[in-house]
Amino acid sequence: xxxxxLWRLLWASRSRLVLALVAVTAGAAVCAALVNLDLDAGEKxxxxxxxxxxxxxxxxxxxxxxxxxxxxxxxxxxxSLRAPEIIAAAPYLYxxxxxxxxxxxxxxxxxxSVIVAGTWFDxxxxxxxxxxxxxxxxxxxxxxxxxxxxxEAARSLGLMPGSQLTLSSGSREATLKVAGVVTSxxxxxxxxxxxxxxxxxxxxxxxRVGLVQLSVRGSTPVIENVIGRVSxxxxxxxxxxxxxxxxxDGRLLERIRGLxxxxxxxxxxxxxxxxxxxxxxxxxxxxxxxxxxxxxGGTVRRVMRFFLAEAAVIGILGGIVGWAVGMLLADVVGExxxxxxxxxxxxxxxxxxxLMIAVALAGALPLRLLGRVRPAEILRGE
Amino acid sequence: MMAALVQVEGxxxxxxxxxxxxxxxxxxxxGEWIAIMGPSGSGKTTLINxxxxxxxxxxxxxxxxxxxxxxxxxxxxxRYRAEKIGLVFQQFxxxxxxxxxxxxxxxxxxxxxxxxxxxxxxLVRVGxxxxxxxxxxxxxxxxxxxxxxxxxxxxxxxxILADEPTGNLDEANExxxxxxxxxxxxxxxxxxxxxxxxxxxRMADRRIELAHGxxxxxxxxxx
Numbered sequence: 001x002x003x004x005x006l007w008r009l010l011w012a013s014r015s016r017l018v019l020a021l022v023a024v025t026a027g028a029a030v031c032a033a034l035v036n037l038d039l040d041a042g043e044k045x046x047x048x049x050x051x052x053x054x055x056x057x058x059x060x061x062x063x064x065x066x067x068x069x070x071x072x073x074x075x076x077x078x079x080s081l082r083a084p085e086i087i088a089a090a091p092y093l094y095x096x097x098x099x100x101x102x103x104x105x106x107x108x109x110x111x112x113s114v115i116v117a118g119t120w121f122d123x124x125x126x127x128x129x130x131x132x133x134x135x136x137x138x139x140x141x142x143x144x145x146x147x148x149x150x151x152e153a154a155r156s157l158g159l160m161p162g163s164q165l166t167l168s169s170g171s172r173e174a175t176l177k178v179a180g181v182v183t184s185x186x187x188x189x190x191x192x193x194x195x196x197x198x199x200x201x202x203x204x205x206x207x208r209v210g211l212v213q214l215s216v217r218g219s220t221p222v223i224e225n226v227i228g229r230v231s232x233x234x235x236x237x238x239x240x241x242x243x244x245x246x247x248x249d250g251r252l253l254e255r256i257r258g259l260x261x262x263x264x265x266x267x268x269x270x271x272x273x274x275x276x277x278x279x280x281x282x283x284x285x286x287x288x289x290x291x292x293x294x295x296x297g298g299t300v301r302r303v304m305r306f307f308l309a310e311a312a313v314i315g316i317l318g319g320i321v322g323w324a325v326g327m328l329l330a331d332v333v334g335e336x337x338x339x340x341x342x343x344x345x346x347x348x349x350x351x352x353x354x355l356m357i358a359v360a361l362a363g364a365l366p367l368r369l370l371g372r373v374r375p376a377e378i379l380r381g382e
Numbered sequence: 383m384m385a386a387l388v389q390v391e392g393x394x395x396x397x398x399x400x401x402x403x404x405x406x407x408x409x410x411x412x413g414e415w416i417a418i419m420g421p422s423g424s425g426k427t428t429l430i431n432x433x434x435x436x437x438x439x440x441x442x443x444x445x446x447x448x449x450x451x452x453x454x455x456x457x458x459x460x461r462y463r464a465e466k467i468g469l470v471f472q473q474f475x476x477x478x479x480x481x482x483x484x485x486x487x488x489x490x491x492x493x494x495x496x497x498x499x500x501x502x503x504x505l506v507r508v509g510x511x512x513x514x515x516x517x518x519x520x521x522x523x524x525x526x527x528x529x530x531x532x533x534x535x536x537x538x539x540x541x542i543l544a545d546e547p548t549g550n551l552d553e554a555n556e557x558x559x560x561x562x563x564x565x566x567x568x569x570x571x572x573x574x575x576x577x578x579x580x581x582x583x584r585m586a587d588r589r590i591e592l593a594h595g596x597x598x599x600x601x602x603x604x605x
C-alpha cells in the first residue's frame with residue numbers, strides 16, 4: 001500500500017515535482033561533474049603545472065664548489081629509477097662563449113659573450129612547453145647543427161630563424177643554424193641553447209653535465225617522495241625541489257580544489273532552494289490530505305514517510321540522471337580545460353545520489369511542517 | 383440495562399475566551415443512533431471532534447468504550463481514532479488522488495494491513511461495486527459520501543461519527559446515505575450524527591439538542 005500511495009502522490013503532483021526534479025538533476029549534473037573533476041584534478045592539474053617548468057634540480061654537492069660538474073651517466077641512473085612521476089629529465093651544461101661570425105672572417109664585428117646552455121632538446125621542450133617559439137622548435141635530442149636563441153640574445157646578436165651563429169670558447173668553435181627564437185620572460189631569453197654534446201665540446205668537458213632539471217608530476221608529498229628516491233640513488237649529488245614552484249603548485253591545487261568544493265556546496269544550497277520552492281506549494285496543497293490521514297488514524301511518522309519518500313525518489317532519480325549528464329559535462333570540461341578526456345568515476349554515482357537525497361530532503365522541509373497539522377482545524381476548513 | 387458505550391461528564395471546551403461547550407453531560411448506549419442538533423455555533427461539531435479524538439476537552443470527562451479520551455497523549459489519540467472511530471464528514475474529505483478502493487484501503491493501512499478485497503467488499507456493500515477504481519473527482523457527491531461511509535466502516539469501529547453527512551447532497555443522494563445509516567443502525571452500529579435536518583432527527587433513537595454550548599434537552603423518539 002505504501003508504494004501504491006507513493007506512486008499516486010508522485011503522479012498526482014507530477015507538474016510540481018518535475019520542477020523539483022529538474023532542479024535536482026541540474027544540481028546533480030554540475031556536482032557530479034565537479035566531484036569527478038576533483039578526483040582527477042590532482043593528476044590533471046599537476047600535469048598542467050608540469051608544463052610550467054622544472055620543479056626538481058639535481059646538481060653536484062655544494063662541497064664540490066662552484067663550477068663543478070657531474071658525470072653525464074647521472075642521466076642513465078635517473079632513468080634506471082623508472083619513476084613514472086618523472087615526466088622529463090633535461091641535463092644542462094652552461095658555457096660562457098663568444099658569439100659572432102667565424103673567427104676566420106675579416107672586418108667582422110667584435111664577438112660578444114653569451115651564456116650557452118647545452119641540453120637535450122626533446123627533454124627541455126617537454127619541461128618548458130610554455131615557451132613561445134618563433135621559427136621552429138628543435139625536437140631532436142642532441143642536434144649538432146642547430147641551436148635556439150633567446151629573444152634578448154637574438155636581438156643583441158642580430159639573429160633570426162635561419163641565421164648562422166658561431167660560438168667559440170678558447171680554440172673550440174661551433175657554427176650552428178638558428179632554428180627558432182625563444183621567448184620565456186626569464187633568464188632563458190638571453191641564452192643560446194645548443195645540443196649537450198656541442199656545449200661539452202665548447203667547454204672541453206666531454207661526458208660532463210652541470211645540472212639536471214626534472215619535471216616531477218604529483219602533489220607535494222609525491223614530489224618529496226620522488227626527491228627521496230632520487231637522492232637515495234644519487235647520494236653524492238644534491239637533489240632539491242624548486243621550492244617556490246612546488247609550493248605554488250600545491251597552493252594552486254588546494255585553491256582550485258577549494259573552489260570546486262565551494263562551488264559544489266553553493267550548488268547544493270541552490271538546488272535545495274529550488275526543491276524548497278517547489279515543495280512549499282505542494283505543502284499548502286496537501287494540508288487537507290494530511291489532516292484527513294491523521295484523522296483516519298495515521299501517525300505523524302507514517303504520514304510523513306510518504307512525503308519524505310517522495311523527496312527521496314526525486315533525489316534518487318535526479319541523482320542518477322544528473323550523474324549521467326555530469327559525466328558528459330566532466331568530459332567536455334576535461335577536453336576544454338585539460339585537453340584530455342576525463343574517465344567517469346563510478347564512486348561519484350553513490351556520492352551524487354546521496355547528496356541529492358540529502359538536498360531533496362532538506363528542500364522538503366516545508367512538507368515536514370505538515371506533521372504539525374491539526375486534523376480538527378483542517379477538517380473545519382481553517 | 384446495557385452499559386454505556388459513551389459517557390460524557392461535565393464536558394467543556396474553550397477556544398480562547400469563547401466557550402464552545404459548557405458542562406455537557408450525557409451517555410450513549412451501544413447500538414444507539416443519536417442525532418446531535420442545534421443552531422450553528424451551538425458546539426455540535428466541537429462535540430463530535432472531541433468524541434472522535436480530533437480535539438481535546440478543556441474540562442470534563444469523555445469515556446468511549448472504556449477509554450478516557452481526555453487523558454490520551456497524541457500517539458494514543460491517533461491509535462484511538464484508527465481503532466475505535468469511524469468518521470464521516472459533510473465535505474467527504476476523500477484523498478483526491480486515490481481511487482475509491484484506495485481511499486478505503488488507506489484507513490485499513492493506518493489501522494493495520496490494507497486488504498484490497500475487503501475494501502472492495504465494503505464498497506460493494508454501499509452500492510459502489512462498479513466504481514472501485516474511480517477517483518473522487520469521477521464520482522458524484524452521493525457516491526463520494528458512500529465511499530466515506532465505507533471507509534468509516536472498514537475497521538469495524540465502535541462508534542461512527544457523522545458531521546452533517548447529507549449537508550452537501552441532493553435529495554436523492556440524501557436518501558441513499560440515510561438508508562445506509564439506517565442499515566448500519568439495524569446491524570447494531572452505534573451512530574452519532576450531527577445534523578440540522580429534522581427528518582434525520584426523527585429517524586434517530588434520541589436527539590441531543592445544544593444551544594450556545596449547553597445541552598438544552600435530550601429527546602427520545604418513539605418508534
